[in-house]
Amino acid sequence: MRTQxxxxxxxxxxxxxxAISYAIEMANFYNVGICLLHVVDKPFGDKYTRVLAVTPDELIERMEREAADKMQQFIDSxxxxxxxxxxxxxxxxxxKILATEKNINAGMIVMASHGRTGLEHFLNANTAEEVANKAKCPVLIVK
Incomplete structure (x- = not known):
């Protein structure tokens, strides 16, 4: 962790x-970098109509462009x-999170939890919990 x-x-x-504030604090303490990752989930249709009006590749490209804009705004904030x-x-x-962990040889993963409980937790896949269970490095989940 201390060099990764x-x-x-x-x-x-x-x-x-x-969660990123925690990551920044830890990165400063250990003098390491941070890799921000955003995963665009598989497209299933236009965000307004939910009808696929363009080719899947065009939709993925548009979603990735929008994500890049959001990423820059997020960093600038x-x-x-x-x-x-x-x-x-x-x-x-x-x-994708686990593949990136392996590709960059991450020393730690710091990510947010949506804090679902009860029936909502049971019905919705919990990304943070699954990453924590499968990751090879330590995982800090922030509420």
Missing amino acids: QILCPTDFSETASH FDIYFPFESKICHGHPVE
């Missing part, structure tokens, strides 16, 4: 922003300067 980059998956939510490496990919979030 911190992987910080983000969905651009307020909770993800909170921090009060302090910190050099982030950023990655955007598409696919299943857990698979």
Whole structure:
């Protein structure tokens, strides 16, 4: 951990922003970098109509462009300067987070939890929990 980059998956939510503050603090302490990762989930249709009006490749390209814009706005929203490496990919979030962990040889993953409980937790896949169970490095889940 002390010499390896911190992987910080983000969905651009307020909770993800909170998790990144923890990642920045740890990165400063250990003098390591941070890799911000956003995974564009598999497209299933236009965000307004949910009808696929363009080819899947065009939709993925548009979603990745929008994600890149959001990523830059997200990085710009921090009060302090910190050099982030950023990655955007598409696919299943857990698979892509774990693949990125392996590819960059992450020393730690810091990510947000959506804090679901009860029936909502049972019915919705919990990305943070699955990453924590399958990751090879330590995982800090921030609420």
